[in-house]
Amino acid sequence: MYLPRFAFEKPTSLKEASSLLAEKAVKSALLAGGTDLLPRMKYGVADPERLISLKGLGASAPKVLPEGDLILDGASTLSSLASSPEVAEKAPLLAAAAGRVATREIRNIATLAGNLCQDTRCLYFNQRHTFQFMEPCFKRGGDFCYFIPKGKKCWAVYMSDTAPALVCLGAKIQVEGGGAGALLDLEALYSGDPLHPLTIGSDTIISGIRVPPAGGIRGWAFSKLTSREGMEFGALNIAVLLETGKDPGTCTRARIAVGAVSPAPARALKSEGSLVGEPFAPELLAEAARQVAEEVTVTPHHGYSKWYLTRALEVEALNALTRAVNQLTGGR
Ligand SMILES: Cc1cc2nc3c(=O)[nH]c(=O)nc-3n(C[C@H](O)[C@H](O)[C@H](O)COP(=O)(O)OP(=O)(O)OC[C@H]3O[C@@H](n4cnc5c(N)ncnc54)[C@H](O)[C@@H]3O)c2cc1C
Numbered sequence: 134m135y136l137p138r139f140a141f142e143k144p145t146s147l148k149e150a151s152s153l154l155a156e157k158a159v160k161s162a163l164l165a166g167g168t169d170l171l172p173r174m175k176y177g178v179a180d181p182e183r184l185i186s187l188k189g190l191g192a193s194a195p196k197v198l199p200e201g202d203l204i205l206d207g208a209s210t211l212s213s214l215a216s217s218p219e220v221a222e223k224a225p226l227l228a229a230a231a232g233r234v235a236t237r238e239i240r241n242i243a244t245l246a247g248n249l250c251q252d253t254r255c256l257y258f259n260q261r262h263t264f265q266f267m268e269p270c271f272k273r274g275g276d277f278c279y280f281i282p283k284g285k286k287c288w289a290v291y292m293s294d295t296a297p298a299l300v301c302l303g304a305k306i307q308v309e310g311g312g313a314g315a316l317l318d319l320e321a322l323y324s325g326d327p328l329h330p331l332t333i334g335s336d337t338i339i340s341g342i343r344v345p346p347a348g349g350i351r352g353w354a355f356s357k358l359t360s361r362e363g364m365e366f367g368a369l370n371i372a373v374l375l376e377t378g379k380d381p382g383t384c385t386r387a388r389i390a391v392g393a394v395s396p397a398p399a400r401a402l403k404s405e406g407s408l409v410g411e412p413f414a415p416e417l418l419a420e421a422a423r424q425v426a427e428e429v430t431v432t433p434h435h436g437y438s439k440w441y442l443t444r445a446l447e448v449e450a451l452n453a454l455t456r457a458v459n460q461l462t463g464g465r
Contacts, residue, residue, distance in 0.1 A: 134175040134261060140183040147340055150185055151310045154336045159183050163338060165208060165247035168239050173252060176261050178273060187338075192244075195219040201346030207246030207307075207339040211295070212237065214245060224344050226353040226374055230298035233357045236364045246339040249296055249306070249319070253289035253327045253396055254366065255280060256435050272328055280434075289327040289396065290434045296323075296398045297372040297390035298355055299342065307341035308333055316343065323397035330396055349376035349385050352460035354453035358445055367393040368437045369446055371425075373453040375408065381461045384408045389421075389450070394431045394442055401425040404450075413458045422451035 140159070144150040154161055162181035164170060165188075173179035192208035195217045203223040205214065214220050215232035234240055234248060257279035258272050269275030271287035278284040296319070304319045317333075319342070324332050333339075357370040370393050376386040387408040389401040404424040411417050426447035433439045 136171065136174055137177075137180065139174075139181060141186065142183060143186045143189040145189040147190060147309055147338065150187065150190065150338060151336075153185050154310055154338065161185050162335065163187060165244040166210070166239075166242040167247075168235070168243045169247060169251040172259070176259060178258060179252075187244075197223060203344040203346075205245060205342040205344070207341055208244050211240040211243050211245065211248060215240065223346070224298075224302055226298045226302060226355055226372055227295060227344070229353075229355040230294045230357075230370070230372060233355065233367075233370075234294045239364075245295060245342060248293050249299070249322065249339065249342075250331060251291075251293055253287075253291045253330045254434075255287075255289040258289055287327040288432055288434065290393055290432050291323070291327075291330050291396050291398070292366045292393045293398070294355075294357060294367065294370050294392065297370055297392040299344070300390040300398045300400065301353075301372045301374040301388035302344045303388070305343045305345075306339050307343065308337050309340050310334075310337045320398075320400075325395075325397045327396040347376065349378050350381060350461060351376050352457035354456035354460075356449045356453045358449055366435070368435070369393045369431075369442055369449065371446070371449050371453050373450075373457045375454075375457045375461060377461055383410065383412050385410075389425060389454075391425065391429045391446065391450075394429065394434070394446070396432075399429045401428055401450075403428050413462060418451060418454045418458065422447050422454055425450040 142153050159182050161183045164184040164186045187208050192206040196204050197219055211231040211234050215228050220228045268277045270277050270279055280288050299319050305316045306319055308315050352375045354373045357367040359365040359367055372390050374388040375384050378385050387405040389405050391399045404421045407421050426443050431439055431442040
């Protein structure tokens with residue numbers, strides 16, 4: 134598979150990158166690590182005329198502000214975040230999720246902002262459509278779905294591993310360009326529409342990610358279910374973040390976010406609510422895990438059925454909740 138022809142720019146400042154992106158005469162796309170965008174260009178599902186590389190801007194190392202916020206550069210590679218002492222101390226949940234993306238080779242060039250802005254995926258969409266699939270599907274601008282041929286909508290799913298972790302951490306993103314220097318809740322980045330999964334325009338750059346400090350003592354877990362534990366996107370992933378006050382046995386705040394089973398990371402709000410104010414007990418965790426599987430509507434994808442994913446979600450939720458609680462209580 135060959136890349137189509139494209140023009141290339143490598144600005145050296147955010148301002149220069151923003152003004153290049155704002156030029157409407159040529160269809161441009163940001164290029165970070167390229168591990169999501171370049172394969173899409175090869176499959177013929179992304180067709181920018183010009184790539185604007187962010188490599189000339191460099192990436193600042195993670196830093197912790199005096200008030201405790203963790204500041205991350207959107208251009209940081211996933212491997213640098215997985216091994217950063219600042220991330221390990223302030224957001225180990227993110228370090229764990231970043232370390233589970235793809236393979237070491239990919240993590241060495243793939244960036245955090247690129248991971249958050251990756252497109253939704255489908256077994257039939259992420260292919261060259263030269264001879265097997267002639268009709269354009271919904272996501273290619275047609276009105277057909279190869280996955281559910283009688284379906285009336287697109288079933289592509291959003292598969293970032295870092296997004297559920299950052300959603301649990303209450304992260305905000307710094308956007309430049311279209312949104313002119315605004316700080317947005319990460320959850321607001323996602324539209325829930327598989328055709329256009331992001332709410333920001335293609336003229337917008339995510340320059341940084343801000344993770345607020347912990348409100349209490351934390352227990353966390355990240356689980357990613359794959360069939361081979363290899364270079365794979367998840368069948369599903371789940372991030373859990375629990376906080377307690379002085380009593381390590383009672384939850385004061387809970388965040389649960391599920392990825393890879395819908396067009397956006399999905400919060401399990403009812404399950405989160407069921408944990409708050411309650412002492413951790415095996416029955417409470419089992420009921421919270423059951424609730425996660427009930428409230429998160431799972432999209433079947435990549436050969437995994439809805440039945441399988443729903444049951445696997447309950448198992449992974451219980452596993453993640455138990456690990457998070459064990460961190461808080463020392464397994465007592
Ligand atoms: C074999 C393989 C396995 C993979 N496995 C996984 C996996 O397990 N989990 C997972 O989450 N992902 C996986 N991926 C997808 C991809 O590698 C990651 O999502 C990666 O983090 C994308 O980052 P990137 O820097 O390469 O993004 P790019 O490909 O450079 O960009 C991705 C998108 O984000 C936009 N973008 C990039 N930077 C910015 C910015 N600063 N502001 C605004 N928009 C921006 C680009 O324009 C593009 O649309 C896999 C990819 C491959 C090829």
